Amino acid sequence: MKPKSSKNIRVLDIYARLCEGKSVNKAEDAKKFGVDARTIQRDIDDIRVFLDERQMGYAPDGRSVVYDRNDKGFIMAGSEGAMMSNSEILAVSKILLGSRAFTKKEINGILGKMINGCVPLKNMKLVKELISNEQFHYVELGHKTYIxxxxxxxxxxxxxxxxxxxxxxxxxxxxxxxxxxxxxxxxxxxxxxxxxxxxxxxxxxxxxxxxxxxxxxxxxxxxxxxxxxxxxxxxxxxxxxEEGEFRKRIQFMYSGHLMKIQLKFYGENPEPVLDRLPTARIVEEKEHQFTISAEVYGKGILMWLLSQGSRIEVIRPESLRQEMKKKVEEILKLYS
Missing domain, CATH: 2.30.30 (SH3 type barrels.)
Incomplete structure (x- = not known):
């Protein structure tokens, strides 16, 4: 039997292995630390009390130590309140990579800090593998500016x-x-x-x-x-x-005066319009035809309207309708 170790070292060692997703066997740990199984049980109970007290914190700790009959040992179940789940970290990582908002050096640093600081140790390898290919092929924007x-x-x-x-x-x-x-x-x-x-x-x-x-x-x-x-x-x-209200009404970050517009959508489902324009509401509905009103800032809306082809017709204001018509005529000239 090994010399008896201090309680602090034992508890920290057990806690660290539980956080790493490892199983703790009382008999094996008793032999490892030179104590009896009842002492290891008391150490585990101390960790349970610690986790219970953390439930009352700002970011409640959802972890608990439970006995796993398959492993014949104690494991850590649940997740720490301040940690992110596999799904959350994967979603945020994919959004960051898809945004292409940062240089390659910046995105690698951000993802590394986020994974190391927010993901439970036992999930780190899996999360890194799930984003590794997209991270490797990440293409930064042309300006290459650190922001x-x-x-x-x-x-x-x-x-x-x-x-x-x-x-x-x-x-x-x-x-x-x-x-x-x-x-x-x-x-x-x-x-x-x-x-x-x-x-x-x-x-x-x-x-x-x-x-x-x-x-x-x-x-x-x-x-x-x-x-x-x-x-x-x-x-x-x-x-x-109020940037939230402004964001609802701006398209492609083109500024300008606030406009009230009315559109006709031709199709079965107007959801793409309602999703694109958060202020949009349906004012009239017929078979495969929806009249929609919305508020927008500036002329950035033209870029999106043109992308919708014949599914969208501008009704008013008349100035926007005429500008849409002019843009369509200019496009037609390119193909005549």
Missing amino acids: QDKLWHIGTNIKEHNLIEIKYSRGEHTGVVTRIIEPMAILFSEYYFYLNAFIVKPDKDGKYVHKYDYPAIFRIDRIKEYKELREKFQVSYADRF
Whole structure:
């Protein structure tokens, strides 16, 4: 028999093996640590008490130590409250990989930290294998810009209501413009992170005022430089910017005035329209024909409408209907 070990070492060793998904056999552990089986049982009971107390925490621990008759030993069942399940970590990993929002270096770092910090030890190998192929073939976007720190710094300025000055490039072959802005929200859509902000300019008294009555949208990877100005902007509770409501009404991150539109959908199931436009509602229904109303910001909606072909007809406003007609005619000319 081995020399008797300390209680702390025994309990930590048993707990670590249980967390790794291993089975604990009382007789084997008693021999391993130089104690009797009743002592090992008391150690297991101490771990059970510890887990029970964690049930009352901020992120309740759903784990418990149970006896497995097949393994003839004790195992850890359930999952830790702060941990993610196999399904959750796999879903989030797939979303991150599919978004292509980060450079390859960034995505590898994010996935590694997330798996190592949020996945139970016994599931790590499986999760890594399930995403390994897609992670290996991950294709980063052309701009190859590291944006994680930029996201945090801009987010801090949003929270603290700081005016910031940005140098912004509209594209690879265009110049850089300087803007002073009130940052409002960070959004993600179609591969890119965007900053919603009001462009401001000084009035005759030198006070900054909004240049437009709707926010501009800036791709964050195209913000070349930014600096915090020593000036705050005020936002009343009633006038606060609600990015969730804005997100419902924006398409492809094209800003502009708010429009009320009406469409006709020709088909059996209007679900694609209702899913794409969160503010959409059916106002009239006939056989294979649905009249739908919605609210949208700007002209980004045109890109999606054109992708629907003959299934969608714009009814109003008339200006949008005419613009849709003009775009269709321009497309037809390409094939004439």
